[in-house]
Amino acid sequence: MDIKNTPEKLLKPYNPQETENRLYSTWEESGVFNPDVCIEKGYTAPDAEPFSIVLPPPNVTGTLHTGHALMLVIEDIMTRYARMQGKRTLWLPGTDHAAIATQSKVEKIIEKEEGKRKTDLGREEFLKRVEKFAQDSHDTIVGQARRMGASLDWSREAFTLDEKRSFAVRTAFKKMFDEGLIYRGHRIVNWDPKGQTVISDDEIVYEERKAKLYTFKYSKDFPIAISTTRPETKVGDTAVAVAKDDERYAQYIGKEYDAVFCGVPIHIKIVADESVEKEFGTGALGVTPAHSQIDAEIAQRHNLPTKQVINEYAKMMVGGENLLGKKTTEAREVIAQWLRDEGLMEKEEEVSQNVSTAERTGAIIEPLPKLQWFINVNKPIASHSGKTLKDLMLEPVKDGKIKIVPEQFERVYMHWITNLRDWCISRQIWYGHRIPVWYKGEEIFCGVEAPEGDGWTQDEDSLDTWFSSGLWTFSTLGWPEITEDFKTYHPTAVLETGYDILPFWVARMILMSTYLLNDIPFKTVYFHGLVRDEKGRKMSKSLGNIVDPITLIDKHGTDALRMAMIVGVGPGNDSNLGEDKIKAYSKFANKLWNITRFVLENTQEIDRENLPALDTEDQQTADELDALLKEITGEMNEYKFYLVTEKLYHYSWHTFADVIIERSKAKIAEKRNSESAQRILIEILPKLLRALHPFMPFVTEELWSLIPEGKNGRMLIVEKWPCSL
């Protein structure tokens, strides 16, 4: 065979390192990631159906991990597929300032490197440092996304804390404030004594620990014994609650007692409450309204006083020298010893209990009464015909306007919304959107801009980061301005993210969109699973098994990593990323390379203007491929990429290469229907490259540039998908 006309590079194995960055630049410079350019250049019809995805913005807390890599791969597949279908396709990038996460990361760095605290630097200087860190992280992340081959429209990039998004946040806040959905109130909140801020229920991580359950009486003449793992809070008790129908205690209900508990005078009323279980412990519950959510609710029902005994630093606020100023853990021991000494202790038993800790700082949460901002999820909204935010969040999923893939997460979503409590949106941190509320004496002003006149001070708190991310599908498109982009691309087609983020983010986007726009934010939610190591363990710093996706790319190429992450991994399923699997697909890239070489070398003399007829055998082969393409197109539309990739892999290797190409060798050598054999080769190859492009964009684009279809036509990225259903 004449090798002269074979492109030089095909004579060596496929080299992703030489190819990938070059091709990404070619795509980016040609502007095809931008749907406007695609229309301008005639790749997309001006009236084409829009398809949009907003990138779940990675936190600017460092670098991308394998979870991000998976997200980029799946969304890039969706985007490239839509683009090849001729849709007006936008995949919009951005990053998230991630308030608490970023701030605490920078705090840790400053403390480690300079031994300073944020208060040593002051708000302004500290924020400068955070912004510098955020900028660096952003640059890293953007570079990494490019390495993944992500066809994101960088010209539209957004940041949750930039000028436009801040304006959207203030606009949304004011609307909710004016309608009474945002309120300020004293409530028991999750206080993080280390981070010195409130956190939401979702930022709590439960850790199982061993604890001691103490059973005792407040004093010798107190009639009922109670149990607790936290005796130090008992100096703040104002009642004992028992079950209504508990005969043991019925005679005491309504009575009041005075006692001196470890030197602190307390006044206890006995009440009957429905939340008390007779069988648990002694069947009596010491009520500490200031330091327990449940107790606060009991206190409210019975009009009991609230007595705060623990401060923001988790230290005792009451008692004599033995208690005052002590940490809660120390005070616990002091009180336990006092109970033993006084002969009040009835029982001490080891129990295991779930301790609430803060996700970011690891500190044990101290429930405290605090003045905070909340979003009321149960208030009927006049502008939405009396529906509550909860209703607005439930409806689109119930009605099927929003589909969740895989389906089982719909129930998880419903369950979560149904149990939703008011959302605490204020945080005592510096980095983030400052609450757009100003005070002057008794006056309060809420506005998109600061009020006119002197003497106003802005609220010190900032907003929960999820407030701004809730607006993400439309703040990125220019809202509150009604832009062309907003009109074209909202609601977005798909929201693709990890299932662990469902309550945090997905629910909040639905809340914001349905309330502010009267529209859904996306039509489909696609959840991907966790990426674990090859042994199925969660990747974690302490295990030292974290894999950097960029290292894998350097070693095996982006296409190989992408395939390894997709093949056989259904939506919502966790996957194990082993290097063997990646190697297998880097071999596959090379196999495609050699397939193309063989086809080019063996079909050079064929007359493309005047193609010969196919013999029966090859005609059947052609029909089989069309059937396969039809099948996988259906699966693409159902997001079953794990099946499509497996089938394409198998077809390319074990049908096209092992059967069809092997057969053609014999036919060409024996001059038996050799023209038919050549024609089937040049028919199959371009179709395969098109179908594989969303998954393996680099090697397919490179090969496309070497075959006549690509040499004489457009880039593969803007070519047509090989099958229309």
Add this chain to the structure above:
RNA sequence: GCGCGAUUAGCUCAGUUGGUAGAGCAAUCCGUUUACACCGGAAAGGUCGCAGGUUCGAGUCCUGCAUCGCGCACCA
């Protein structure tokens, strides 16, 4: 406590609407160096967690159980 998922070849996992099991990796044997050794061919390997049920027929549907994992709640 409530809910969800998993249990298939040595390992990691596929298996669309029920028709006597598949892939990758590993291991065995044979072959090939003019598309590709990042190759080809062959053989081997499974009572599809357990027990019932529906059915002509169940990995697939139903019930119960076991083990593992996850989420939510409780945690006096």
